[in-house]
Amino acid sequence: MIVLDHVSFTYREGEPDAVPALRDLDLTIEPGQFVAVIGHNGSGKSTLVKLLTAVLYPPTEGEVRIEGIPVRHETRWEIRRRVSVVFQDPDDQLVMNRVGDDVAFGPENLGLPREEIAERVDFALGAMGLGELAERMLDDLSLGQKQRVAIAGALAMRPRFLILDEPTSLLPVAAAMSLIRVARDLNRREAMGVIHITHSMVEAALFDRVIVLDEGRMVLDGSPAEVFRHVDRLREIGLDVPLAASLAHRLRARGLPLEGDILTETDLREAIAALPRPMTVKKERPG
Amino acid sequence: MTDRSDRAPLIEMRDFRYTYLEGTPRASVAVRGVTLEIQHGERVGIVGPTQSGKSTIVDAFAHLLRLREGQVFYEGQDVAAPGYNRVALRRSVGIVFQRPDFQLLEDVVGKDVAFGPTTAGLPAEETRQRVEESLNAVGLDYKEFRLRYVHALSGGQKRRVAIAGVLAMRTPLLVLDEPMAGLDPRGRRELFELLMRLREQRDLTLVMCSSSLAETSLLCDRLIILQEGQIVIDGPVRDVLKETERLSGLGITLPEPVSCARELHQIFPDLPTDLLAEDELETELLVRLGARDA
Numbered sequence: 001m002i003v004l005d006h007v008s009f010t011y012r013e014g015e016p017d018a019v020p021a022l023r024d025l026d027l028t029i030e031p032g033q034f035v036a037v038i039g040h041n042g043s044g045k046s047t048l049v050k051l052l053t054a055v056l057y058p059p060t061e062g063e064v065r066i067e068g069i070p071v072r073h074e075t076r077w078e079i080r081r082r083v084s085v086v087f088q089d090p091d092d093q094l095v096m097n098r099v100g101d102d103v104a105f106g107p108e109n110l111g112l113p114r115e116e117i118a119e120r121v122d123f124a125l126g127a128m129g130l131g132e133l134a135e136r137m138l139d140d141l142s143l144g145q146k147q148r149v150a151i152a153g154a155l156a157m158r159p160r161f162l163i164l165d166e167p168t169s170l171l172p173v174a175a176a177m178s179l180i181r182v183a184r185d186l187n188r189r190e191a192m193g194v195i196h197i198t199h200s201m202v203e204a205a206l207f208d209r210v211i212v213l214d215e216g217r218m219v220l221d222g223s224p225a226e227v228f229r230h231v232d233r234l235r236e237i238g239l240d241v242p243l244a245a246s247l248a249h250r251l252r253a254r255g256l257p258l259e260g261d262i263l264t265e266t267d268l269r270e271a272i273a274a275l276p277r278p279m280t281v282k283k284e285r286p287g
Numbered sequence: 288m289t290d291r292s293d294r295a296p297l298i299e300m301r302d303f304r305y306t307y308l309e310g311t312p313r314a315s316v317a318v319r320g321v322t323l324e325i326q327h328g329e330r331v332g333i334v335g336p337t338q339s340g341k342s343t344i345v346d347a348f349a350h351l352l353r354l355r356e357g358q359v360f361y362e363g364q365d366v367a368a369p370g371y372n373r374v375a376l377r378r379s380v381g382i383v384f385q386r387p388d389f390q391l392l393e394d395v396v397g398k399d400v401a402f403g404p405t406t407a408g409l410p411a412e413e414t415r416q417r418v419e420e421s422l423n424a425v426g427l428d429y430k431e432f433r434l435r436y437v438h439a440l441s442g443g444q445k446r447r448v449a450i451a452g453v454l455a456m457r458t459p460l461l462v463l464d465e466p467m468a469g470l471d472p473r474g475r476r477e478l479f480e481l482l483m484r485l486r487e488q489r490d491l492t493l494v495m496c497s498s499s500l501a502e503t504s505l506l507c508d509r510l511i512i513l514q515e516g517q518i519v520i521d522g523p524v525r526d527v528l529k530e531t532e533r534l535s536g537l538g539i540t541l542p543e544p545v546s547c548a549r550e551l552h553q554i555f556p557d558l559p560t561d562l563l564a565e566d567e568l569e570t571e572l573l574v575r576l577g578a579r580d581a
Contacts (some may be wrong), residue, residue, distance in 0.1 A: 040471045040472060041443075059371065081455075140313065143337065160501065169468075169469050170468055170469050172336060172498040172538070172540060173499065173540040174538050174540065175337070199471040238472060239472060242543070243543035243544060243547050243568075246565065247547065247568065249571070250569055251572070266547060269553060272554055272576075273553075275576070287573075
């Protein structure tokens with residue numbers, strides 16, 4: 001379990017150019033949860049990732065605990081064994097030339113026995129569908145493939161939580177969706193918690209829980225359906241609402257009785273198909 | 288394609304082919320015979336999934352690759368001909384590469400934008416003016432940003448500095464390779480607005496590479512769709528958007544109104560897909576649902 005107990009973080013605290021990045025964040029993420037954190041740049045997403053991976057510690061106020069261990073200087077290695085992170089640009093993270101060597105890099109640094117390293121590498125490559133690429137050079141891979149290698153490297157650490165720090169923002173949509181499917185599969189099979197940092201609402205709709213950050217505060221937290229109900233609020237923050245959700249909002253305002261939560265294009269189609277027909281739609285809202 | 292004048296096309300490519308690491312075991316074919324013309328003042332989107340050959344084609348416009356097979360003409364002149372002035376070509380074809388970090392050469396914003404004009408030998412005062420104009424054009428206030436460190440900027444700001452650096456060269460052709468990649472919605476919106484302003488400049492020819500039709504369909508008049516190094520569709524934006532099945536089969540991201548309309552086809556088989564905005568889709572739906580503005 002990840003607990004943020006009234007956490008605030010201010011860069012250059014006490015100085016005239018101090019920047020508050022997180023403000024009184026109080027939140028719990030259960031083991032095995034599949035969570036998306038969304039917000040635009042400057043919302044506090046990156047600071048949150050740094051606190052969860054023991055890159056920044058301790059917070060200015062409050063406490064971060066991962067499986068009961070407070071995140072501090074002395075505990076940073078224990079924390080990093082439990083939480084793995086995959087960054088936006090795989091080139092920032094991949095250190096070896098060959099795919100298999102790169103995935104083995106983390107476990108080797110843990111000083112594990114050779115057989116265990118081999119086992120973990122096989123598992124991680126297999127889980128990411130990279131088995132056949134183990135001998136390939138990283139330079140020959142596409143960005144999407146490199147991103148999978150980066151995730152395999154994180155998986156080989158056998159973390160309790162996998163943090164995906166905007167790994168999809170450089171990928172074409174189809175590759176991004178396939179990456180999220182892989183994360184979902186791992187989440188189900190390995191009961192591994194996944195925290196996906198993104199600014200795409202379309203991606204966030206695929207998670208069980210969506211946390212919206214704005215200017216360091218948590219402004220919305222709930223299922224995608226609950227969060228996407230706040231179309232106007234999300235727009236105000238500057239986030240893109242999926243067109244299906246926004247269109248449903250508009251059609252309802254026109255008096256169309258669309259049923260259920262509409263997050264995706266499929267939801268919209270089903271809701272429109274379920275409308276009693278033929279029907280007459282009024283121009284104004286029914287009074 | 289209609290010939291608007293007796294002027295040669297700005298860019299013409301004839302049966303261009305390119306293989307990276309040719310003759311080695313790691314050889315990979317990037318472009319398999321592309322023929323195209325880009326006229327002065329056109330706004331063209333080159334769209335295809337990753338590794339479909341987009342970047343290779345635009346790199347060839349500026350002769351950044353060794354041209355082995357096929358020909359590239361700039362204003363009617365073969366750029367690979369002996370004695371052709373390559374330096375002049377590169378001062379005519381401005382490319383903003385996919386990753387601004389590969390393009391930004393100086394540590395301070397003002398110096399970076401001045402790099403091109405200075406290297407081209409422009410006088411200091413002219414250079415300063417161009418830097419100021421270009422930074423202001425990309426929405427980075429000259430006074431505020433000229434002394435800022437490049438590495439301390441956000442991804443969106445870096446990309447705008449890279450664009451300013453190319454604008455300062457006043458190239459007749461501006462090529463943007465995946466300009467939206469890696470930007471958050473706010474950065475994307477700001478860059479989109481900037482590009483909308485730029486596209487209104489009559490004397491500028493604009494080419495945008497992307498794996499998505501979301502922005503290209505709004506910014507360009509013509510779309511060239513690539514698959515595995517070949518052109519598979521080439522035409523005006525709305526005509527291309529009618530080909531939804533083919534486009535999504537190619538792994539190209541459709542603009543949201545188009546992809547939503549495609550999903551709703553099961554209910555309304557006559558729903559058009561050449562839609563550019565949410566409003567257009569809403570109107571089409573209301574008509575089909577029996578509502579009509581009186």
